Amino acid sequence: MVYLNETHDPSLQSWVASANVAENGFPIQNLPFSVFRIAGSSQAFRPGVAIGDQALDLAALARIQPFTGIAQEALDACQATQLNALMALGQAHWSALRLELSRALRTDSSLQSTLEPMLHNQSDLEFALPAHIGDYTDFYISLHHATAIGKQFRPDNPLLPNYKWVPIGYHGRASSIGVSGQAFARPVGQTRPGAEDGTPGFGPCERLDFELELGIFVGQGNDLGERIPITEAESHVFGLCILNDWSARDLQAWEYQPLGPFLAKNFASTISPWIVTLEALAPFRTAFQRNADDPQPMPYLTSDDNKAAGAFDIGLDVLLSTQQSRADNAEPALLCRSNFKEAYWSIAQLLTHHTVNGCNLQPGDLLGTGTLSGPDQGQEGSLLELNQGGKEPVKLPWGEERLFLQDNDEVVLRAKCSKPGYPTISLGECAGTVLPAKF
Amino acid sequence: MVYLNETHDPSLQSWVASANVAENGFPIQNLPFSVFRIAGSSQAFRPGVAIGDQALDLAALARIQPFTGIAQEALDACQATQLNALMALGQAHWSALRLELSRALRTDSSLQSTLEPMLHNQSDLEFALPAHIGDYTDFYISLHHATAIGKQFRPDNPLLPNYKWVPIGYHGRASSIGVSGQAFARPVGQTRPGAEDGTPGFGPCERLDFELELGIFVGQGNDLGERIPITEAESHVFGLCILNDWSARDLQAWEYQPLGPFLAKNFASTISPWIVTLEALAPFRTAFQRNADDPQPMPYLTSDDNKAAGAFDIGLDVLLSTQQSRADNAEPALLCRSNFKEAYWSIAQLLTHHTVNGCNLQPGDLLGTGTLSGPDQGQEGSLLELNQGGKEPVKLPWGEERLFLQDNDEVVLRAKCSKPGYPTISLGECAGTVLPAKF
Numbered sequence: 001m002v003y004l005n006e007t008h009d010p011s012l013q014s015w016v017a018s019a020n021v022a023e024n025g026f027p028i029q030n031l032p033f034s035v036f037r038i039a040g041s042s043q044a045f046r047p048g049v050a051i052g053d054q055a056l057d058l059a060a061l062a063r064i065q066p067f068t069g070i071a072q073e074a075l076d077a078c079q080a081t082q083l084n085a086l087m088a089l090g091q092a093h094w095s096a097l098r099l100e101l102s103r104a105l106r107t108d109s110s111l112q113s114t115l116e117p118m119l120h121n122q123s124d125l126e127f128a129l130p131a132h133i134g135d136y137t138d139f140y141i142s143l144h145h146a147t148a149i150g151k152q153f154r155p156d157n158p159l160l161p162n163y164k165w166v167p168i169g170y171h172g173r174a175s176s177i178g179v180s181g182q183a184f185a186r187p188v189g190q191t192r193p194g195a196e197d198g199t200p201g202f203g204p205c206e207r208l209d210f211e212l213e214l215g216i217f218v219g220q221g222n223d224l225g226e227r228i229p230i231t232e233a234e235s236h237v238f239g240l241c242i243l244n245d246w247s248a249r250d251l252q253a254w255e256y257q258p259l260g261p262f263l264a265k266n267f268a269s270t271i272s273p274w275i276v277t278l279e280a281l282a283p284f285r286t287a288f289q290r291n292a293d294d295p296q297p298m299p300y301l302t303s304d305d306n307k308a309a310g311a312f313d314i315g316l317d318v319l320l321s322t323q324q325s326r327a328d329n330a331e332p333a334l335l336c337r338s339n340f341k342e343a344y345w346s347i348a349q350l351l352t353h354h355t356v357n358g359c360n361l362q363p364g365d366l367l368g369t370g371t372l373s374g375p376d377q378g379q380e381g382s383l384l385e386l387n388q389g390g391k392e393p394v395k396l397p398w399g400e401e402r403l404f405l406q407d408n409d410e411v412v413l414r415a416k417c418s419k420p421g422y423p424t425i426s427l428g429e430c431a432g433t434v435l436p437a438k439f
Numbered sequence: 440m441v442y443l444n445e446t447h448d449p450s451l452q453s454w455v456a457s458a459n460v461a462e463n464g465f466p467i468q469n470l471p472f473s474v475f476r477i478a479g480s481s482q483a484f485r486p487g488v489a490i491g492d493q494a495l496d497l498a499a500l501a502r503i504q505p506f507t508g509i510a511q512e513a514l515d516a517c518q519a520t521q522l523n524a525l526m527a528l529g530q531a532h533w534s535a536l537r538l539e540l541s542r543a544l545r546t547d548s549s550l551q552s553t554l555e556p557m558l559h560n561q562s563d564l565e566f567a568l569p570a571h572i573g574d575y576t577d578f579y580i581s582l583h584h585a586t587a588i589g590k591q592f593r594p595d596n597p598l599l600p601n602y603k604w605v606p607i608g609y610h611g612r613a614s615s616i617g618v619s620g621q622a623f624a625r626p627v628g629q630t631r632p633g634a635e636d637g638t639p640g641f642g643p644c645e646r647l648d649f650e651l652e653l654g655i656f657v658g659q660g661n662d663l664g665e666r667i668p669i670t671e672a673e674s675h676v677f678g679l680c681i682l683n684d685w686s687a688r689d690l691q692a693w694e695y696q697p698l699g700p701f702l703a704k705n706f707a708s709t710i711s712p713w714i715v716t717l718e719a720l721a722p723f724r725t726a727f728q729r730n731a732d733d734p735q736p737m738p739y740l741t742s743d744d745n746k747a748a749g750a751f752d753i754g755l756d757v758l759l760s761t762q763q764s765r766a767d768n769a770e771p772a773l774l775c776r777s778n779f780k781e782a783y784w785s786i787a788q789l790l791t792h793h794t795v796n797g798c799n800l801q802p803g804d805l806l807g808t809g810t811l812s813g814p815d816q817g818q819e820g821s822l823l824e825l826n827q828g829g830k831e832p833v834k835l836p837w838g839e840e841r842l843f844l845q846d847n848d849e850v851v852l853r854a855k856c857s858k859p860g861y862p863t864i865s866l867g868e869c870a871g872t873v874l875p876a877k878f
Contacts, residue, residue: 134614162639166639170609170700171610176799184664190737199734200601226877227627251796256697257601258607260695260699261698267797295638353702357705357706358624358627358877360614
């Protein structure tokens with residue numbers, strides 16, 4: 001699964017000028033997928049690929065049949081309102097389509113004049129969920145996050161004994177996943193009883209948090225009863241997006257035993273509109289960095305490829321703006337700068353573990369990584385870590401402070417891959433805003 | 440929501456003779472919905488309603504437009520391969536359709552000759568999932584089950600402090616839900632390390648169990664950010680089915696902390712094909728029986744209707760057959776006889792709690808009740824309770840015994856409502872078979 005081909009040539013330039021601007025994030029080496037329409041219109045959503053500050057309409061392109069073979073088959077699957085049909089085709093198709101799109105968008109392509117009318121300014125567009133998400137699973141793959149959260153509940157024993165053996169995951173709610181720009185009312189619910197009368201509290205959440213995650217979109221699935229071996233797992237992944245797994249900590253603390261988080265999470269989850277394929281991320285593969293005393297993963301979770309290049313170097317930022325900061329025209333505050341390469345489990349290990357019991361994955365299923373905190377200060381991917389369990393408010397540059405999110409706070413997650421000699425590959429951004437509780 | 444109308448008249452008889460046979464379970468007062476096709480055919484599945492040992496093809500009926508108004512609108516929604524469109528229409532539509540179907544199937548209906556060609560022997564049919572299940576949530580509403588299981592983990596403190604306040608629930612896996620007759624391979628996975636070297640076990644599950652549950656199909660949903668008040672909650676319920684939430688106890692014990700069950704549950708869940716509407720169950724409403732020292736539910740979970748008639752008297756049986764018992768032509772063993780009326784939380788409370796934070800439900804979503812154990816011996820809805828935590832094998836009448844399920848064991852769950860002077864209302868049965876592990 002570790003491959004580089006002509007689409008990764010860092011010297012490639014596009015006839016779409018904005019794609020060649022350093023740090024644009026959507027150069028011709030990226031080519032992420034979304035579904036879009038003209039903002040405010042009643043058009044059907046259709047698949048698109050990003051190139052610079054433009055998006056190419058893949059449904060329109062499909063109609064003129066510019067490609068042949070499996071590349072054209074993949075393009076034909078883009079005549080739909082979501083990407084599930086494309087996802088179901090598998091890696092050979094995605095790769096063939098990427099190659100043809102790369103060639104068609106390169107400087108001096110003979111298709112330039114044909115494609116130009118199919119481009120839209122991204123700033124004129126609105127986006128929808130890129131796929132129908134049949135099932136959403138959230139994992140817990142940052143050892144640093146698990147340890148920091150565990151310390152708050154069990155100071156003497158922060159990490160549970162299963163953590164380094166089992167890629168811990170649980171099922172989340174698919175229906176309440178929205179796309180970047182999502183605004184949602186502060187959730188309401190029960191909270192732990194106070195000392196007085198033993199009656200639980202009830203009202204708007206007072207400990208609302210973000211969680212910095214990546215989302216993994218499943219491409220081809222597996223039949224019920226079959227499993228996906230570790231050596232094949234990455235070929236079942238269509239690509240990655242950014243995910244904010246909003247969390248109501250006070251609801252969670254009261255409800256989560258013995259069956260896990262429920263209303264603390266299922267009021268909203270937000271993903272970025274663009275899905276960056278694993279093929280686009282290949283130049284940023286890196287080895288896993290485990291400690292010498294960590295156990296070897298069990299055989300079903302082990303492969304040489306996975307050890308050598310199963311991690312991805314993806315930089316992650318969390319930014320916060322508030323009603324006051326926006327009124328003051330202050331820049332958003334950078335709350336956290338982390339990296340996906342710090343994760344304890346790989347993407348391949350998540351898919352293989354998820355299916356080892358025969359559970360069937362389907363095209364468009366979403367797997368969340370869990371909060372991607374790093375080991376150091378400033379790398380905490382949630383307020384619950386930044387505020388040390390609700391004890392130390394985070395000071396914001398414009399004079400406010402935050403223990404947890406206030407109404408009208410906007411959280412923006414960003415993700416990108418950077419290294420010398422290669423264009424920046426961006427996953428775009430995932431923005432969401434907390435509205436006041438309705439009740 | 441407590442209503443009885445002419446469709447509940449116990450003296451009604453059908454021109455379908457088998458519907459009038461005592462104990463048939465599908466009398467004209469029932470009229471449950473499924474989707475079916477001729478077994479082994481490549482026909483599209485279509486909605487049907489049960490009447491005696493027959494099923495009426497509602498897609499065929501819709502084409503001749505026999506009804507008017509909202510009854511016909513509801514029937515038109517049955518020209519589909521699943522029931523989601525009918526579910527989305529809401530209670531007034533379901534009730535109007537039920538009334539017209541009741542009239543059309545009654546003795547001396549003028550529609551008899553029209554409908555006769557649209558009837559099929561149920562024994563000639565195969566069934567599919569009646570709806571596309573967008574999200575599946577499993578609750579935990581039997582105090583008796585929660586206490587029995589809790590005792591095994593925490594002998595001194597079996598019931599967690601949130602139990603009598605919060606209808607505990609968690610998200611399950613929608614993709615692996617199958618319909619009665621489902622056969623699945625024994626799941627494989629990690630188990631708790633032995634005392635020796637601290638390395639987890641890995642292999643086929645050795646503690647495979649059933650869980651006796653009912654499933655609640657959501658009809659009309661709610662928008663994200665809105666909630667369903669307790670007084671309106673039942674009008675969002677299309678009906679009930681039987682659910683077997685198969686559970687791998689050894690996988691569960693090792694993986695479930697801190698985020699809940701995952702691979703221990705998501706390899707398979709099985710539901711009965713027929714959905715019995717709440718309207719059909721209305722004659723079996725009953726008051727909640729709480730202990731005097733149980734706390735009053737919080738105000739958002741309280742309504743007079745719910746207290747007076749929010750429970751349903753539905754008898755539940757678990758039967759087991761094995762390879763040996765079938766070879767011996769022995770009757771299946773009755774492992775458990777329980778009743779839904781013993782549940783601690785009502786259907787209305789589950790929907791209202793699920794949406795109190797703004798979580799959106801959608802037509803076709805499935806809510807499981809959790810294992811419906813009763814207070815007494817013989818009412819335990821899982822082997823883990825019957826065998827007292829894996830200590831006392833269950834003796835079977837033909838000489839075998841079971842701690843947990845063996846390969847080729849078949850578990851059949853049955854549910855029906857009975858009372859003097861009213862025809863038996865059956866929910867049918869939910870059968871599933873354990874196949875040997877594949878790996």
